[in-house]
Amino acid sequence: MKTVPLEYFLLLSAVLFFIGMVGVIIRRNAIVIFMSIEMMLNAVNLTLIGFSAYLGDISGQILVLFVMAVAAAEAAVGLAIILALFRTRQTVYFDEVRLLRW
Amino acid sequence: MSGELILFVLIAILAIGSAVATITRRNPVAAALFLVLHFASLAALYLFLSAQVLAVLQILVYAGAIMVLILFVIMLLNLGKEEQLAERFQPRAIFALIFGGLLLLFLVVALTAVPIAYPEMAAKAAEIGTIGALARELFTTYLFPFEAVSLLLLVAVVGAIVLAKKKLEIPGASVETKVIQKREEQAVG
Incomplete structure:
Protein backbone atom coordinates (compact mmCIF):
# COMPACT_ATOMS: atom_id res chain seq x y z
CA MET A 1 0.00 0.00 0.00
CA LYS A 2 1.38 3.40 -0.93
CA THR A 3 1.06 5.88 1.89
CA VAL A 4 1.18 9.66 1.85
CA PRO A 5 4.84 10.78 2.21
CA LEU A 6 5.91 12.34 5.48
CA GLU A 7 7.06 15.49 3.68
CA TYR A 8 3.48 16.35 2.75
CA PHE A 9 2.39 16.34 6.38
CA LEU A 10 5.39 18.45 7.40
CA LEU A 11 4.78 21.01 4.62
CA LEU A 12 1.08 21.22 5.46
CA SER A 13 2.00 21.74 9.10
CA ALA A 14 4.42 24.55 8.15
CA VAL A 15 1.71 26.29 6.11
CA LEU A 16 -0.82 26.03 8.95
CA PHE A 17 1.72 27.40 11.43
CA PHE A 18 2.35 30.32 9.05
CA ILE A 19 -1.37 31.08 8.78
CA GLY A 20 -1.72 30.99 12.58
CA MET A 21 1.26 33.32 13.00
CA VAL A 22 -0.09 35.85 10.50
CA GLY A 23 -3.44 35.67 12.30
CA VAL A 24 -1.81 36.52 15.64
CA ILE A 25 -0.09 39.56 14.13
CA ILE A 26 -2.80 41.08 11.93
CA ARG A 27 -5.90 40.65 14.08
CA ARG A 28 -6.92 43.05 16.84
CA ASN A 29 -9.64 40.99 18.47
CA ALA A 30 -8.19 39.17 21.51
CA ILE A 31 -10.42 36.12 20.99
CA VAL A 32 -9.40 35.70 17.34
CA ILE A 33 -5.72 36.03 18.34
CA PHE A 34 -6.40 33.34 20.92
CA MET A 35 -7.91 31.07 18.25
CA SER A 36 -4.87 31.64 16.02
CA ILE A 37 -2.61 30.48 18.86
CA GLU A 38 -4.66 27.28 19.13
CA MET A 39 -4.18 26.85 15.37
CA MET A 40 -0.38 27.09 15.75
CA LEU A 41 -0.44 24.51 18.56
CA ASN A 42 -2.38 22.17 16.29
CA ALA A 43 0.07 22.62 13.43
CA VAL A 44 2.87 21.47 15.73
CA ASN A 45 0.73 18.54 16.88
CA LEU A 46 0.43 17.41 13.26
CA THR A 47 4.23 17.37 12.92
CA LEU A 48 4.58 15.36 16.12
CA ILE A 49 2.03 12.76 15.07
CA GLY A 50 3.56 12.52 11.60
CA PHE A 51 7.02 11.77 12.95
CA SER A 52 5.53 9.44 15.56
CA ALA A 53 3.87 7.34 12.85
CA TYR A 54 6.86 7.25 10.50
CA LEU A 55 9.46 6.52 13.18
CA GLY A 56 7.25 4.02 15.01
CA ASP A 57 7.88 5.89 18.25
CA ILE A 58 4.99 6.50 20.61
CA SER A 59 6.60 9.43 22.48
CA GLY A 60 5.33 11.92 19.89
CA GLN A 61 1.72 10.94 20.51
CA ILE A 62 2.22 11.18 24.28
CA LEU A 63 3.58 14.68 23.81
CA VAL A 64 0.50 15.59 21.75
CA LEU A 65 -1.68 14.40 24.65
CA PHE A 66 0.21 16.74 26.99
CA VAL A 67 -0.07 19.61 24.52
CA MET A 68 -3.84 19.09 24.42
CA ALA A 69 -4.03 19.16 28.24
CA VAL A 70 -1.95 22.33 28.41
CA ALA A 71 -4.07 23.90 25.64
CA ALA A 72 -7.22 23.18 27.64
CA ALA A 73 -5.71 24.82 30.72
CA GLU A 74 -4.56 27.75 28.60
CA ALA A 75 -8.04 28.15 27.12
CA ALA A 76 -9.62 28.35 30.57
CA VAL A 77 -7.14 30.88 31.97
CA GLY A 78 -6.87 32.89 28.73
CA LEU A 79 -10.61 33.33 28.34
CA ALA A 80 -10.89 34.30 32.02
CA ILE A 81 -8.25 36.97 31.40
CA ILE A 82 -10.21 38.23 28.37
CA LEU A 83 -13.36 38.36 30.51
CA ALA A 84 -11.54 40.32 33.22
CA LEU A 85 -10.12 42.65 30.56
CA PHE A 86 -13.57 43.26 29.12
CA ARG A 87 -14.93 43.95 32.59
CA THR A 88 -12.33 46.61 33.40
CA ARG A 89 -11.85 48.13 29.93
CA GLN A 90 -15.08 47.36 28.03
CA THR A 91 -12.99 46.21 25.05
CA VAL A 92 -11.30 43.11 23.71
CA TYR A 93 -9.30 44.90 21.02
CA PHE A 94 -5.64 44.78 21.82
CA ASP A 95 -4.77 48.12 20.22
CA GLU A 96 -7.01 49.83 22.76
CA VAL A 97 -5.17 48.20 25.66
CA ARG A 98 -1.85 49.97 25.77
CA LEU A 99 -1.03 50.60 29.42
CA LEU A 100 1.98 48.26 29.37
CA ARG A 101 3.07 49.16 25.86
CA TRP A 102 6.29 51.00 25.19
CA MET B 1 -1.98 9.19 -7.95
CA SER B 2 -3.49 6.80 -5.47
CA GLY B 3 -6.88 7.31 -3.89
CA GLU B 4 -5.33 7.92 -0.50
CA LEU B 5 -3.23 10.76 -1.84
CA ILE B 6 -6.25 12.41 -3.50
CA LEU B 7 -8.15 12.22 -0.22
CA PHE B 8 -5.16 13.69 1.61
CA VAL B 9 -4.96 16.63 -0.80
CA LEU B 10 -8.69 17.32 -0.44
CA ILE B 11 -8.52 17.34 3.36
CA ALA B 12 -5.35 19.46 3.29
CA ILE B 13 -7.11 22.05 1.10
CA LEU B 14 -10.04 22.00 3.53
CA ALA B 15 -7.67 22.53 6.48
CA ILE B 16 -5.82 25.43 4.82
CA GLY B 17 -9.02 27.03 3.53
CA SER B 18 -10.75 26.93 6.90
CA ALA B 19 -7.59 28.27 8.60
CA VAL B 20 -7.46 31.23 6.20
CA ALA B 21 -11.18 31.83 6.72
CA THR B 22 -10.66 31.81 10.50
CA ILE B 23 -8.16 34.65 10.43
CA THR B 24 -9.93 36.72 7.77
CA ARG B 25 -13.60 36.60 8.84
CA ARG B 26 -14.45 39.81 10.65
CA ASN B 27 -17.33 38.25 12.57
CA PRO B 28 -15.77 36.33 15.51
CA VAL B 29 -18.58 33.76 15.59
CA ALA B 30 -17.98 32.87 11.93
CA ALA B 31 -14.24 32.66 12.64
CA ALA B 32 -14.87 30.28 15.55
CA LEU B 33 -17.11 28.04 13.42
CA PHE B 34 -14.45 27.88 10.69
CA LEU B 35 -11.95 26.91 13.37
CA VAL B 36 -14.22 23.98 14.34
CA LEU B 37 -14.08 22.85 10.70
CA HIS B 38 -10.29 23.23 10.80
CA PHE B 39 -10.01 21.04 13.89
CA ALA B 40 -12.26 18.41 12.32
CA SER B 41 -10.11 18.25 9.18
CA LEU B 42 -7.00 17.91 11.37
CA ALA B 43 -8.66 14.97 13.13
CA ALA B 44 -9.12 13.36 9.70
CA LEU B 45 -5.41 13.91 9.02
CA TYR B 46 -4.54 12.20 12.32
CA LEU B 47 -6.48 9.17 11.05
CA PHE B 48 -4.19 9.09 7.99
CA LEU B 49 -1.31 8.66 10.43
CA SER B 50 -3.28 5.91 12.26
CA ALA B 51 -3.47 7.93 15.47
CA GLN B 52 -7.05 6.92 16.25
CA VAL B 53 -7.13 7.95 19.91
CA LEU B 54 -5.74 11.39 19.18
CA ALA B 55 -8.25 11.90 16.36
CA VAL B 56 -11.09 11.23 18.79
CA LEU B 57 -9.50 13.44 21.46
CA GLN B 58 -9.03 16.21 18.89
CA ILE B 59 -12.78 16.25 18.25
CA LEU B 60 -13.66 15.92 21.95
CA VAL B 61 -11.20 18.39 23.46
CA TYR B 62 -10.65 20.96 20.70
CA ALA B 63 -13.77 20.96 18.54
CA GLY B 64 -15.89 20.15 21.58
CA ALA B 65 -14.70 21.64 24.84
CA ILE B 66 -12.37 24.49 23.85
CA MET B 67 -14.49 25.80 20.98
CA VAL B 68 -17.67 25.74 23.05
CA LEU B 69 -15.83 27.76 25.69
CA ILE B 70 -14.63 30.29 23.08
CA LEU B 71 -18.08 30.60 21.49
CA PHE B 72 -19.59 31.02 24.94
CA VAL B 73 -17.25 33.90 25.72
CA ILE B 74 -17.85 35.54 22.31
CA MET B 75 -21.61 35.47 22.85
CA LEU B 76 -21.30 36.49 26.50
CA LEU B 77 -19.35 39.60 25.50
CA ASN B 78 -21.75 40.25 22.61
CA LEU B 79 -18.99 40.80 20.07
CA GLY B 80 -20.10 41.03 16.51
CA LYS B 81 -19.71 44.70 15.93
CA GLU B 82 -16.27 44.35 14.41
CA GLU B 83 -17.79 44.78 10.95
CA GLN B 84 -18.73 48.31 11.94
CA LEU B 85 -15.21 49.26 12.99
CA ALA B 86 -13.57 51.54 10.49
CA GLU B 87 -11.19 49.71 8.23
CA ARG B 88 -7.79 51.33 8.46
CA PHE B 89 -4.49 50.75 6.83
CA GLN B 90 -2.31 48.40 8.85
CA PRO B 91 1.40 48.46 8.06
CA ARG B 92 1.91 45.52 10.41
CA ALA B 93 -0.15 43.32 8.09
CA ILE B 94 2.48 43.79 5.39
CA PHE B 95 5.28 43.09 7.87
CA ALA B 96 3.40 40.00 9.07
CA LEU B 97 3.17 38.66 5.54
CA ILE B 98 6.81 39.47 4.70
CA PHE B 99 8.39 37.97 7.81
CA GLY B 100 5.87 35.14 8.03
CA GLY B 101 6.59 34.36 4.38
CA LEU B 102 10.32 34.32 5.15
CA LEU B 103 9.73 31.87 7.98
CA LEU B 104 7.57 29.71 5.71
CA LEU B 105 10.22 29.80 2.98
CA PHE B 106 12.87 28.79 5.51
CA LEU B 107 10.74 25.89 6.75
CA VAL B 108 9.95 24.67 3.22
CA VAL B 109 13.59 24.82 2.18
CA ALA B 110 14.68 23.06 5.36
CA LEU B 111 12.09 20.33 4.89
CA THR B 112 12.72 19.68 1.21
CA ALA B 113 16.51 20.17 1.02
CA VAL B 114 17.32 16.74 2.41
CA PRO B 115 15.18 13.72 1.53
CA ILE B 116 13.63 12.27 4.67
CA ALA B 117 14.97 8.82 5.50
CA TYR B 118 11.55 7.34 6.28
CA PRO B 119 9.75 6.78 2.97
CA GLU B 120 7.18 4.38 4.42
CA MET B 121 5.09 4.48 7.57
CA ALA B 122 6.57 2.35 10.34
CA ALA B 123 5.26 -1.22 10.43
CA LYS B 124 4.01 -0.84 13.99
CA ALA B 125 2.36 2.56 13.34
CA ALA B 126 -1.09 0.97 13.59
CA GLU B 127 -0.26 -0.56 16.99
CA ILE B 128 1.03 2.58 18.70
CA GLY B 129 -2.06 4.61 17.88
CA THR B 130 -4.36 2.42 19.97
CA ILE B 131 -5.57 3.44 23.39
CA GLY B 132 -3.94 0.40 25.01
CA ALA B 133 -0.47 1.27 23.77
CA LEU B 134 -0.89 4.94 24.68
CA ALA B 135 -2.19 4.14 28.17
CA ARG B 136 0.61 1.65 28.87
CA GLU B 137 3.22 4.26 28.02
CA LEU B 138 1.37 7.06 29.80
CA PHE B 139 1.06 5.19 33.11
CA THR B 140 4.56 3.75 33.15
CA THR B 141 7.24 5.90 31.51
CA TYR B 142 5.32 9.16 31.65
Whole structure:
Protein backbone atom coordinates (compact mmCIF):
# COMPACT_ATOMS: atom_id res chain seq x y z
CA MET A 1 0.00 0.00 0.00
CA LYS A 2 1.38 3.40 -0.93
CA THR A 3 1.06 5.88 1.89
CA VAL A 4 1.18 9.66 1.85
CA PRO A 5 4.84 10.78 2.21
CA LEU A 6 5.91 12.34 5.48
CA GLU A 7 7.06 15.49 3.68
CA TYR A 8 3.48 16.35 2.75
CA PHE A 9 2.39 16.34 6.38
CA LEU A 10 5.39 18.45 7.40
CA LEU A 11 4.78 21.01 4.62
CA LEU A 12 1.08 21.22 5.46
CA SER A 13 2.00 21.74 9.10
CA ALA A 14 4.42 24.55 8.15
CA VAL A 15 1.71 26.29 6.11
CA LEU A 16 -0.82 26.03 8.95
CA PHE A 17 1.72 27.40 11.43
CA PHE A 18 2.35 30.32 9.05
CA ILE A 19 -1.37 31.08 8.78
CA GLY A 20 -1.72 30.99 12.58
CA MET A 21 1.26 33.32 13.00
CA VAL A 22 -0.09 35.85 10.50
CA GLY A 23 -3.44 35.67 12.30
CA VAL A 24 -1.81 36.52 15.64
CA ILE A 25 -0.09 39.56 14.13
CA ILE A 26 -2.80 41.08 11.93
CA ARG A 27 -5.90 40.65 14.08
CA ARG A 28 -6.92 43.05 16.84
CA ASN A 29 -9.64 40.99 18.47
CA ALA A 30 -8.19 39.17 21.51
CA ILE A 31 -10.42 36.12 20.99
CA VAL A 32 -9.40 35.70 17.34
CA ILE A 33 -5.72 36.03 18.34
CA PHE A 34 -6.40 33.34 20.92
CA MET A 35 -7.91 31.07 18.25
CA SER A 36 -4.87 31.64 16.02
CA ILE A 37 -2.61 30.48 18.86
CA GLU A 38 -4.66 27.28 19.13
CA MET A 39 -4.18 26.85 15.37
CA MET A 40 -0.38 27.09 15.75
CA LEU A 41 -0.44 24.51 18.56
CA ASN A 42 -2.38 22.17 16.29
CA ALA A 43 0.07 22.62 13.43
CA VAL A 44 2.87 21.47 15.73
CA ASN A 45 0.73 18.54 16.88
CA LEU A 46 0.43 17.41 13.26
CA THR A 47 4.23 17.37 12.92
CA LEU A 48 4.58 15.36 16.12
CA ILE A 49 2.03 12.76 15.07
CA GLY A 50 3.56 12.52 11.60
CA PHE A 51 7.02 11.77 12.95
CA SER A 52 5.53 9.44 15.56
CA ALA A 53 3.87 7.34 12.85
CA TYR A 54 6.86 7.25 10.50
CA LEU A 55 9.46 6.52 13.18
CA GLY A 56 7.25 4.02 15.01
CA ASP A 57 7.88 5.89 18.25
CA ILE A 58 4.99 6.50 20.61
CA SER A 59 6.60 9.43 22.48
CA GLY A 60 5.33 11.92 19.89
CA GLN A 61 1.72 10.94 20.51
CA ILE A 62 2.22 11.18 24.28
CA LEU A 63 3.58 14.68 23.81
CA VAL A 64 0.50 15.59 21.75
CA LEU A 65 -1.68 14.40 24.65
CA PHE A 66 0.21 16.74 26.99
CA VAL A 67 -0.07 19.61 24.52
CA MET A 68 -3.84 19.09 24.42
CA ALA A 69 -4.03 19.16 28.24
CA VAL A 70 -1.95 22.33 28.41
CA ALA A 71 -4.07 23.90 25.64
CA ALA A 72 -7.22 23.18 27.64
CA ALA A 73 -5.71 24.82 30.72
CA GLU A 74 -4.56 27.75 28.60
CA ALA A 75 -8.04 28.15 27.12
CA ALA A 76 -9.62 28.35 30.57
CA VAL A 77 -7.14 30.88 31.97
CA GLY A 78 -6.87 32.89 28.73
CA LEU A 79 -10.61 33.33 28.34
CA ALA A 80 -10.89 34.30 32.02
CA ILE A 81 -8.25 36.97 31.40
CA ILE A 82 -10.21 38.23 28.37
CA LEU A 83 -13.36 38.36 30.51
CA ALA A 84 -11.54 40.32 33.22
CA LEU A 85 -10.12 42.65 30.56
CA PHE A 86 -13.57 43.26 29.12
CA ARG A 87 -14.93 43.95 32.59
CA THR A 88 -12.33 46.61 33.40
CA ARG A 89 -11.85 48.13 29.93
CA GLN A 90 -15.08 47.36 28.03
CA THR A 91 -12.99 46.21 25.05
CA VAL A 92 -11.30 43.11 23.71
CA TYR A 93 -9.30 44.90 21.02
CA PHE A 94 -5.64 44.78 21.82
CA ASP A 95 -4.77 48.12 20.22
CA GLU A 96 -7.01 49.83 22.76
CA VAL A 97 -5.17 48.20 25.66
CA ARG A 98 -1.85 49.97 25.77
CA LEU A 99 -1.03 50.60 29.42
CA LEU A 100 1.98 48.26 29.37
CA ARG A 101 3.07 49.16 25.86
CA TRP A 102 6.29 51.00 25.19
CA MET B 1 -1.98 9.19 -7.95
CA SER B 2 -3.49 6.80 -5.47
CA GLY B 3 -6.88 7.31 -3.89
CA GLU B 4 -5.33 7.92 -0.50
CA LEU B 5 -3.23 10.76 -1.84
CA ILE B 6 -6.25 12.41 -3.50
CA LEU B 7 -8.15 12.22 -0.22
CA PHE B 8 -5.16 13.69 1.61
CA VAL B 9 -4.96 16.63 -0.80
CA LEU B 10 -8.69 17.32 -0.44
CA ILE B 11 -8.52 17.34 3.36
CA ALA B 12 -5.35 19.46 3.29
CA ILE B 13 -7.11 22.05 1.10
CA LEU B 14 -10.04 22.00 3.53
CA ALA B 15 -7.67 22.53 6.48
CA ILE B 16 -5.82 25.43 4.82
CA GLY B 17 -9.02 27.03 3.53
CA SER B 18 -10.75 26.93 6.90
CA ALA B 19 -7.59 28.27 8.60
CA VAL B 20 -7.46 31.23 6.20
CA ALA B 21 -11.18 31.83 6.72
CA THR B 22 -10.66 31.81 10.50
CA ILE B 23 -8.16 34.65 10.43
CA THR B 24 -9.93 36.72 7.77
CA ARG B 25 -13.60 36.60 8.84
CA ARG B 26 -14.45 39.81 10.65
CA ASN B 27 -17.33 38.25 12.57
CA PRO B 28 -15.77 36.33 15.51
CA VAL B 29 -18.58 33.76 15.59
CA ALA B 30 -17.98 32.87 11.93
CA ALA B 31 -14.24 32.66 12.64
CA ALA B 32 -14.87 30.28 15.55
CA LEU B 33 -17.11 28.04 13.42
CA PHE B 34 -14.45 27.88 10.69
CA LEU B 35 -11.95 26.91 13.37
CA VAL B 36 -14.22 23.98 14.34
CA LEU B 37 -14.08 22.85 10.70
CA HIS B 38 -10.29 23.23 10.80
CA PHE B 39 -10.01 21.04 13.89
CA ALA B 40 -12.26 18.41 12.32
CA SER B 41 -10.11 18.25 9.18
CA LEU B 42 -7.00 17.91 11.37
CA ALA B 43 -8.66 14.97 13.13
CA ALA B 44 -9.12 13.36 9.70
CA LEU B 45 -5.41 13.91 9.02
CA TYR B 46 -4.54 12.20 12.32
CA LEU B 47 -6.48 9.17 11.05
CA PHE B 48 -4.19 9.09 7.99
CA LEU B 49 -1.31 8.66 10.43
CA SER B 50 -3.28 5.91 12.26
CA ALA B 51 -3.47 7.93 15.47
CA GLN B 52 -7.05 6.92 16.25
CA VAL B 53 -7.13 7.95 19.91
CA LEU B 54 -5.74 11.39 19.18
CA ALA B 55 -8.25 11.90 16.36
CA VAL B 56 -11.09 11.23 18.79
CA LEU B 57 -9.50 13.44 21.46
CA GLN B 58 -9.03 16.21 18.89
CA ILE B 59 -12.78 16.25 18.25
CA LEU B 60 -13.66 15.92 21.95
CA VAL B 61 -11.20 18.39 23.46
CA TYR B 62 -10.65 20.96 20.70
CA ALA B 63 -13.77 20.96 18.54
CA GLY B 64 -15.89 20.15 21.58
CA ALA B 65 -14.70 21.64 24.84
CA ILE B 66 -12.37 24.49 23.85
CA MET B 67 -14.49 25.80 20.98
CA VAL B 68 -17.67 25.74 23.05
CA LEU B 69 -15.83 27.76 25.69
CA ILE B 70 -14.63 30.29 23.08
CA LEU B 71 -18.08 30.60 21.49
CA PHE B 72 -19.59 31.02 24.94
CA VAL B 73 -17.25 33.90 25.72
CA ILE B 74 -17.85 35.54 22.31
CA MET B 75 -21.61 35.47 22.85
CA LEU B 76 -21.30 36.49 26.50
CA LEU B 77 -19.35 39.60 25.50
CA ASN B 78 -21.75 40.25 22.61
CA LEU B 79 -18.99 40.80 20.07
CA GLY B 80 -20.10 41.03 16.51
CA LYS B 81 -19.71 44.70 15.93
CA GLU B 82 -16.27 44.35 14.41
CA GLU B 83 -17.79 44.78 10.95
CA GLN B 84 -18.73 48.31 11.94
CA LEU B 85 -15.21 49.26 12.99
CA ALA B 86 -13.57 51.54 10.49
CA GLU B 87 -11.19 49.71 8.23
CA ARG B 88 -7.79 51.33 8.46
CA PHE B 89 -4.49 50.75 6.83
CA GLN B 90 -2.31 48.40 8.85
CA PRO B 91 1.40 48.46 8.06
CA ARG B 92 1.91 45.52 10.41
CA ALA B 93 -0.15 43.32 8.09
CA ILE B 94 2.48 43.79 5.39
CA PHE B 95 5.28 43.09 7.87
CA ALA B 96 3.40 40.00 9.07
CA LEU B 97 3.17 38.66 5.54
CA ILE B 98 6.81 39.47 4.70
CA PHE B 99 8.39 37.97 7.81
CA GLY B 100 5.87 35.14 8.03
CA GLY B 101 6.59 34.36 4.38
CA LEU B 102 10.32 34.32 5.15
CA LEU B 103 9.73 31.87 7.98
CA LEU B 104 7.57 29.71 5.71
CA LEU B 105 10.22 29.80 2.98
CA PHE B 106 12.87 28.79 5.51
CA LEU B 107 10.74 25.89 6.75
CA VAL B 108 9.95 24.67 3.22
CA VAL B 109 13.59 24.82 2.18
CA ALA B 110 14.68 23.06 5.36
CA LEU B 111 12.09 20.33 4.89
CA THR B 112 12.72 19.68 1.21
CA ALA B 113 16.51 20.17 1.02
CA VAL B 114 17.32 16.74 2.41
CA PRO B 115 15.18 13.72 1.53
CA ILE B 116 13.63 12.27 4.67
CA ALA B 117 14.97 8.82 5.50
CA TYR B 118 11.55 7.34 6.28
CA PRO B 119 9.75 6.78 2.97
CA GLU B 120 7.18 4.38 4.42
CA MET B 121 5.09 4.48 7.57
CA ALA B 122 6.57 2.35 10.34
CA ALA B 123 5.26 -1.22 10.43
CA LYS B 124 4.01 -0.84 13.99
CA ALA B 125 2.36 2.56 13.34
CA ALA B 126 -1.09 0.97 13.59
CA GLU B 127 -0.26 -0.56 16.99
CA ILE B 128 1.03 2.58 18.70
CA GLY B 129 -2.06 4.61 17.88
CA THR B 130 -4.36 2.42 19.97
CA ILE B 131 -5.57 3.44 23.39
CA GLY B 132 -3.94 0.40 25.01
CA ALA B 133 -0.47 1.27 23.77
CA LEU B 134 -0.89 4.94 24.68
CA ALA B 135 -2.19 4.14 28.17
CA ARG B 136 0.61 1.65 28.87
CA GLU B 137 3.22 4.26 28.02
CA LEU B 138 1.37 7.06 29.80
CA PHE B 139 1.06 5.19 33.11
CA THR B 140 4.56 3.75 33.15
CA THR B 141 7.24 5.90 31.51
CA TYR B 142 5.32 9.16 31.65
CA LEU B 143 3.58 8.73 34.99
CA PHE B 144 5.20 11.75 36.63
CA PRO B 145 4.41 14.21 33.79
CA PHE B 146 0.87 12.83 33.79
CA GLU B 147 0.44 13.66 37.48
CA ALA B 148 2.04 17.06 36.92
CA VAL B 149 -0.54 17.79 34.19
CA SER B 150 -3.36 16.90 36.58
CA LEU B 151 -1.96 19.44 39.03
CA LEU B 152 -1.70 21.99 36.19
CA LEU B 153 -5.35 21.51 35.30
CA LEU B 154 -6.35 22.00 38.94
CA VAL B 155 -4.36 25.24 39.11
CA ALA B 156 -5.92 26.38 35.81
CA VAL B 157 -9.45 25.77 37.11
CA VAL B 158 -8.78 27.71 40.32
CA GLY B 159 -7.03 30.48 38.37
CA ALA B 160 -9.89 30.80 35.87
CA ILE B 161 -12.45 31.12 38.68
CA VAL B 162 -10.38 33.73 40.52
CA LEU B 163 -9.81 35.75 37.35
CA ALA B 164 -13.40 35.64 36.16
CA LYS B 165 -14.88 36.44 39.56
CA LYS B 166 -17.03 39.54 39.70
CA LYS B 167 -14.84 41.38 42.17
CA LEU B 168 -11.22 40.71 42.90
CA GLU B 169 -10.67 40.89 46.67
CA ILE B 170 -6.93 41.03 47.18
CA PRO B 171 -5.74 41.70 50.72
CA GLY B 172 -3.25 44.52 50.47
CA ALA B 173 -4.17 45.29 46.89
CA SER B 174 -2.39 48.23 45.30
CA VAL B 175 -3.98 51.65 45.11
CA GLU B 176 -4.50 51.30 41.36
CA THR B 177 -6.58 48.17 41.79
CA LYS B 178 -8.76 49.91 44.37
CA VAL B 179 -9.20 52.91 42.07
CA ILE B 180 -10.27 50.61 39.24
CA GLN B 181 -12.69 48.84 41.58
CA LYS B 182 -14.17 52.09 42.76
CA ARG B 183 -14.57 53.26 39.16
CA GLU B 184 -16.28 49.97 38.38
CA GLU B 185 -18.70 50.39 41.26
CA GLN B 186 -19.54 53.88 40.08
CA ALA B 187 -20.11 52.61 36.56
CA VAL B 188 -22.49 49.94 37.85
CA GLY B 189 -24.28 52.07 40.44
